[in-house]
Amino acid sequence: MECVIIGGGAAGLQAALHCRRCWPEKSVLLIEAEGDVGYCNPLLPQFMAGQVEEEKLFFWQPAEDPLLQIRKGIKIRSLDRPTQSLNLDNQEKIRYERLILAPGGQPILPLLRREDLPEGIFPVRTLATARKIRDWLLKHKEIVVLGGGLVGVKTAAYLQLAGFAVSLVEKEDHLLPQALTKPSARLVERHLQRLGIRLFLGCLLEDIQEEKGILKSAKVSGQWIPGETLLIAVGSTPNIDFLENSGLLQDKELLVSPALQTADANIFAAGDAVTISTSGGEKHKPWTWPQAVTQGKLAAENLFRSVPLPLNVLTRPNSMNLQGLSIVILGAPTPDAAIISHDRTAEGIYRELFLRGRKIVGGALVGDISGAGLLHFLMINGSEVDGDVARFLKPQSRVFYQLLPSSKRQRRRARILFPKEMLS
Amino acid sequence: MKVIGVHLDRCTGCKTCELYCAVERGSNGKTLLKAAQETPLPQPRLRVEGNNEFTFPLQCRHCLQAPCLNACLNAALVRDPETNLVLVREERCIACWTCTLFCPFGVIFPWPERKFALKCDRCAFMENPVCLEVCPCQALELVELEDFEKIPGQRRAEVGKTLAGKKEKGLLLLDLGE
Ligand SMILES: Cc1cc2nc3c(=O)[nH]c(=O)nc-3n(C[C@H](O)[C@H](O)[C@H](O)COP(=O)(O)OP(=O)(O)OC[C@H]3O[C@@H](n4cnc5c(N)ncnc54)[C@H](O)[C@@H]3O)c2cc1C
Ligand code: SF4
Ligand code: SF4
Numbered sequence: 001m002e003c004v005i006i007g008g009g010a011a012g013l014q015a016a017l018h019c020r021r022c023w024p025e026k027s028v029l030l031i032e033a034e035g036d037v038g039y040c041n042p043l044l045p046q047f048m049a050g051q052v053e054e055e056k057l058f059f060w061q062p063a064e065d066p067l068l069q070i071r072k073g074i075k076i077r078s079l080d081r082p083t084q085s086l087n088l089d090n091q092e093k094i095r096y097e098r099l100i101l102a103p104g105g106q107p108i109l110p111l112l113r114r115e116d117l118p119e120g121i122f123p124v125r126t127l128a129t130a131r132k133i134r135d136w137l138l139k140h141k142e143i144v145v146l147g148g149g150l151v152g153v154k155t156a157a158y159l160q161l162a163g164f165a166v167s168l169v170e171k172e173d174h175l176l177p178q179a180l181t182k183p184s185a186r187l188v189e190r191h192l193q194r195l196g197i198r199l200f201l202g203c204l205l206e207d208i209q210e211e212k213g214i215l216k217s218a219k220v221s222g223q224w225i226p227g228e229t230l231l232i233a234v235g236s237t238p239n240i241d242f243l244e245n246s247g248l249l250q251d252k253e254l255l256v257s258p259a260l261q262t263a264d265a266n267i268f269a270a271g272d273a274v275t276i277s278t279s280g281g282e283k284h285k286p287w288t289w290p291q292a293v294t295q296g297k298l299a300a301e302n303l304f305r306s307v308p309l310p311l312n313v314l315t316r317p318n319s320m321n322l323q324g325l326s327i328v329i330l331g332a333p334t335p336d337a338a339i340i341s342h343d344r345t346a347e348g349i350y351r352e353l354f355l356r357g358r359k360i361v362g363g364a365l366v367g368d369i370s371g372a373g374l375l376h377f378l379m380i381n382g383s384e385v386d387g388d389v390a391r392f393l394k395p396q397s398r399v400f401y402q403l404l405p406s407s408k409r410q411r412r413r414a415r416i417l418f419p420k421e422m423l424s
Numbered sequence: 425m426k427v428i429g430v431h432l433d434r435c436t437g438c439k440t441c442e443l444y445c446a447v448e449r450g451s452n453g454k455t456l457l458k459a460a461q462e463t464p465l466p467q468p469r470l471r472v473e474g475n476n477e478f479t480f481p482l483q484c485r486h487c488l489q490a491p492c493l494n495a496c497l498n499a500a501l502v503r504d505p506e507t508n509l510v511l512v513r514e515e516r517c518i519a520c521w522t523c524t525l526f527c528p529f530g531v532i533f534p535w536p537e538r539k540f541a542l543k544c545d546r547c548a549f550m551e552n553p554v555c556l557e558v559c560p561c562q563a564l565e566l567v568e569l570e571d572f573e574k575i576p577g578q579r580r581a582e583v584g585k586t587l588a589g590k591k592e593k594g595l596l597l598l599d600l601g602e
Contacts, residue, residue: 318522
């Protein structure tokens with residue numbers, strides 16, 4: 001087989017489809033451990049809550065293409081680089097000419113490495129488990145969500161809105177600690193509390209209690225919270241155990257260049273499984289959906305290029321719409337960055353930017369996300385913002401003109417505003 | 425592909441284009457009077473930007489390398505194979521607003537009341553875009569993008585002027601990178 005792709009998530013599927021577009025002569029095989037390819041993970045909270053039907057999750061259906069083969073329900077056990085082959089769990093061996101690794105992440109399961117776990121404990125990550133959760137929730141209405149990051153917050157909000165009684169547990173003292181500062185997180189907390197969610201901030205899961213093989217309650221910083229369901233959303237680690245003896249891992253990380261090439265020139269990797277290491281020695285883990293899609297496509301383009309091209313943007317901004325509260329995360333707060341903020345907490349709006357010198361290095365917009373695209377553009381371009389940076393913080397959607405150099409602002413000329421390939 | 429060009433010298437910032445975009449493309453009633461009574465209030469797909477010195481209507485550029493396309497979480501944003509335009513399939517949109525964060529021009533707008541992202545589709549199925557038809561100053565014009573694409577970057581501005589025939593009023597390409 002000419003191109004083999006491991007993993008049919010956001011990165012792997014895009015890699016496969018793009019491979020067919022870029023290299024129409026080459027045959028492509030995609031191997032996915034689970035039974036589903038082409039669904040939208042970010043919609044899983046709504047799906048579990050019963051608000052979105054399963055067929056709505058799928059954004060792609062296979063079309064007739066003799067050179068694209070998709071094999072589901074088969075797991076790769078190991079990679080043998082000297083023979084350029086993969087060992088599958090059904091004992092089959094597959095040879096590849098070029099390989100893209102897109103195995104994504106697996107949920108971290110804290111404290112629960114026990115064998116005899118009661119029923120009712122599920123990680124939030126894949127459609128297969130989401131189906132089980134949805135079935136389970138038909139009979140069980142009290143839920144504890146562990147993890148106040150993006151996935152935990154979304155899961156808690158949608159389930160509460162669907163009529164469940166949700167408690168949300170986060171070990172830091174505020175929600176979305178990797179993305180928001182305390183004051184901006186305060187608005188999110190208020191919103192969730194208004195929906196009726198019980199928040200347990202600065203709390204750790206210590207123990208669980210069961211009754212007849214079913215979860216009964218969870219002990220959180222000394223306090224027992226009743227609930228037959230524990231949903232775990234404390235993040236993920238790369239799904240790279242099968243690469244253990246491949247020689248591609250360094251300190252348990254799958255390192256790739258900005259061109260997404262691994263230590264083996266024939267093997268590329270993309271998505272939530274990779275750590276991108278720049279020539280300056282910086283490491284990036286931009287694990288988000290847009291990045292997975294962009295990386296999957298780039299890996300496919302680079303497969304047969306003599307000089308693979310690098311990824312341009314390494315940021316991991318994110319956006320969330322929690323029914324009534326919009327949140328945009330541009331980048332995480334860092335200790336050395338200055339913070340400027342536009343605080344209208346009383347109206348449910350808090351906008352902040354993190355600056356190093358005159359450059360935007362991160363920020364968050366809560367309650368009013370206008371101007372998000374421009375701020376993100378300024379950030380990824382590393383533009384020095386001249387004049388009063390705070391003007392971008394005021395909620396307003398019409399700010400594009402502020403980015404135009406003054407020479408372009410003369411009225412006398414007719415112009416087409418045209419982006420060229422500025423972000424290519 | 426045809427895109428909407430703007431004659432900066434003609435735009436007076438009257439926002440007629442915005443108004444009629446909302447009425448024609450966002451309302452059920454299709455008349456100003458009926459549209460104004462609808463809830464949610466119809467929204468335009470373009471916005472007039474600017475300040476006291478200069479104004480111009482800004483709408484989706486249908487970028488050749490459109491960052492919004494890769495960002496969409498649910499494949500709601502697509503490039504139409506026939507027209508090459510970037511479109512939102514509104515029925516697929518999950519209102520996550522991720523695309524609004526990736527469009528550097530800020531021309532995808534959340535429409536929370538209707539639960540989808542709103543952007544200009546250049547009225548592709550109509551003979552002319554509404555904004556262009558209604559502009560009292562004829563500040564908008566449909567231009568063939570390929571004509572510009574064939575010209576190497578540096579010379580684009582010059583040739584653009586010649587194309588339009590009038591030195592100071594020629595069509596010029598503008599991007600943020602310069
Ligand atoms: C509930 C939820 C909500 C989210 N919301 C957002 C959001 O709003 N915005 C956002 O940007 N991101 C969001 N994310 C994150 C986003 O889904 C991921 O960043 C993205 O899916 C990563 O894509 P990927 O292809 O790298 O990995 P995955 O989507 O995890 O896909 C990897 C695939 O590889 C398969 N695989 C792994 N190992 C093997 C093997 N050995 N053999 C064969 N197959 C294998 C797995 O079964 C899996 O299907 C969310 C995630 C979740 C779970
Ligand atoms: S929405 Fe923005 S990024 Fe997308 S094509 Fe239009 S101008 Fe480009
Ligand atoms: S708001 Fe709609 S169009 Fe925009 S990224 Fe989300 S699903 Fe896609």
